[in-house]
Amino acid sequence: MQRKGEALDLDAGGRESNSAEQTRNRFNSEVSARKYARSLHGTATHRRELLCVRRLLRGLPPGSKVLDLPSGTGRLLPLLVEMGFRVTEADSSAHMLEEAQGYARTRGIAQGVEFRVEDAFLTSFRDNAFDAILCNRLFHHFREPEVRRRCLSELGRICRGQIVVSFFCDRCLGALIFRLRNWIRRRTPTDRIPIPRKQFTEDVEATGLRVVQTMATRRWIAKQWYAVLERPQAEAA
Numbered sequence: 001m002q003r004k005g006e007a008l009d010l011d012a013g014g015r016e017s018n019s020a021e022q023t024r025n026r027f028n029s030e031v032s033a034r035k036y037a038r039s040l041h042g043t044a045t046h047r048r049e050l051l052c053v054r055r056l057l058r059g060l061p062p063g064s065k066v067l068d069l070p071s072g073t074g075r076l077l078p079l080l081v082e083m084g085f086r087v088t089e090a091d092s093s094a095h096m097l098e099e100a101q102g103y104a105r106t107r108g109i110a111q112g113v114e115f116r117v118e119d120a121f122l123t124s125f126r127d128n129a130f131d132a133i134l135c136n137r138l139f140h141h142f143r144e145p146e147v148r149r150r151c152l153s154e155l156g157r158i159c160r161g162q163i164v165v166s167f168f169c170d171r172c173l174g175a176l177i178f179r180l181r182n183w184i185r186r187r188t189p190t191d192r193i194p195i196p197r198k199q200f201t202e203d204v205e206a207t208g209l210r211v212v213q214t215m216a217t218r219r220w221i222a223k224q225w226y227a228v229l230e231r232p233q234a235e236a237a
């Protein structure tokens with residue numbers, strides 16, 4: 001039953017949908033791709049994310065095969081290319097990928113980069129295809145643990161090394177403001193919901209992966225955190 005103030009999650013045809021479908025649909029248009037391309041590029045948030053990603057991937061040798069999924073408009077591609085990786089940019093939205101390709105061409109870094117339309121829940125990549133995966137700004141759109149776990153399982157299947165994944169953590173000022181805003185508006189949020197770190201760790205462990213490192217983009221201030229995931233040694237061998 002629908003609770004007071006809670007929006008029913010319906011797709012365009014009026015059917016109930018989950019956050020996986022909603023997130024896929026939301027970004028899958030030319031307008032949202034163009035808007036997203038302008039939204040974060042060059043901001044302080046963007047610079048902080050670059051810093052975290054650089055630190056978390058610095059142990060990976062040049063030449064490693066890295067999947068950036070979802071790539072969005074290719075915001076993180078210049079960094080991955082600069083670090084010497086062989087990069088695949090993948091996203092469920094062809095519009096986002098088109099922006100990413102255009103961006104890569106204007107930066108002169110498109111050569112050697114693969115661009116693919118892929119769904120993070122069911123990719124066409126073979127098992128252990130990548131040395132590392134970067135999954136930036138996707139999981140905060142997934143409110144159901146089972147959706148997060150399905151996606152983590154697929155990332156774990158196609159990666160033989162580390163998976164760097166971001167999520168929104170509930171122990172910070174940003175999360176407090178988020179809760180206050182929703183409380184004032186008597187709204188039950190359905191997107192970008194910060195979760196306890198313990199909850200994210202449980203999701204990771206439920207898929208047979210483990211968290212080996214975490215990093216906040218701005219400790220106690222910003223919601224965005226990174227976790228580095230790995231398969232236990234014996235299984236990865």
Ligand SMILES: C[S@@+](CC[C@H](N)C(=O)[O-])C[C@H]1O[C@@H](n2cnc3c(N)ncnc32)[C@H](O)[C@@H]1O
Nearest residue numbers: 023024027070071072075092093119120136137
């Ligand atoms: C907030 S953007 C983040 C993009 C990029 N990682 C960044 O940090 O700029 C979310 C992206 O996820 C993509 N997306 C949504 N659902 C997806 C799915 N199931 N598989 C692959 N990509 C998906 C959207 O098309 C969109 O480009």
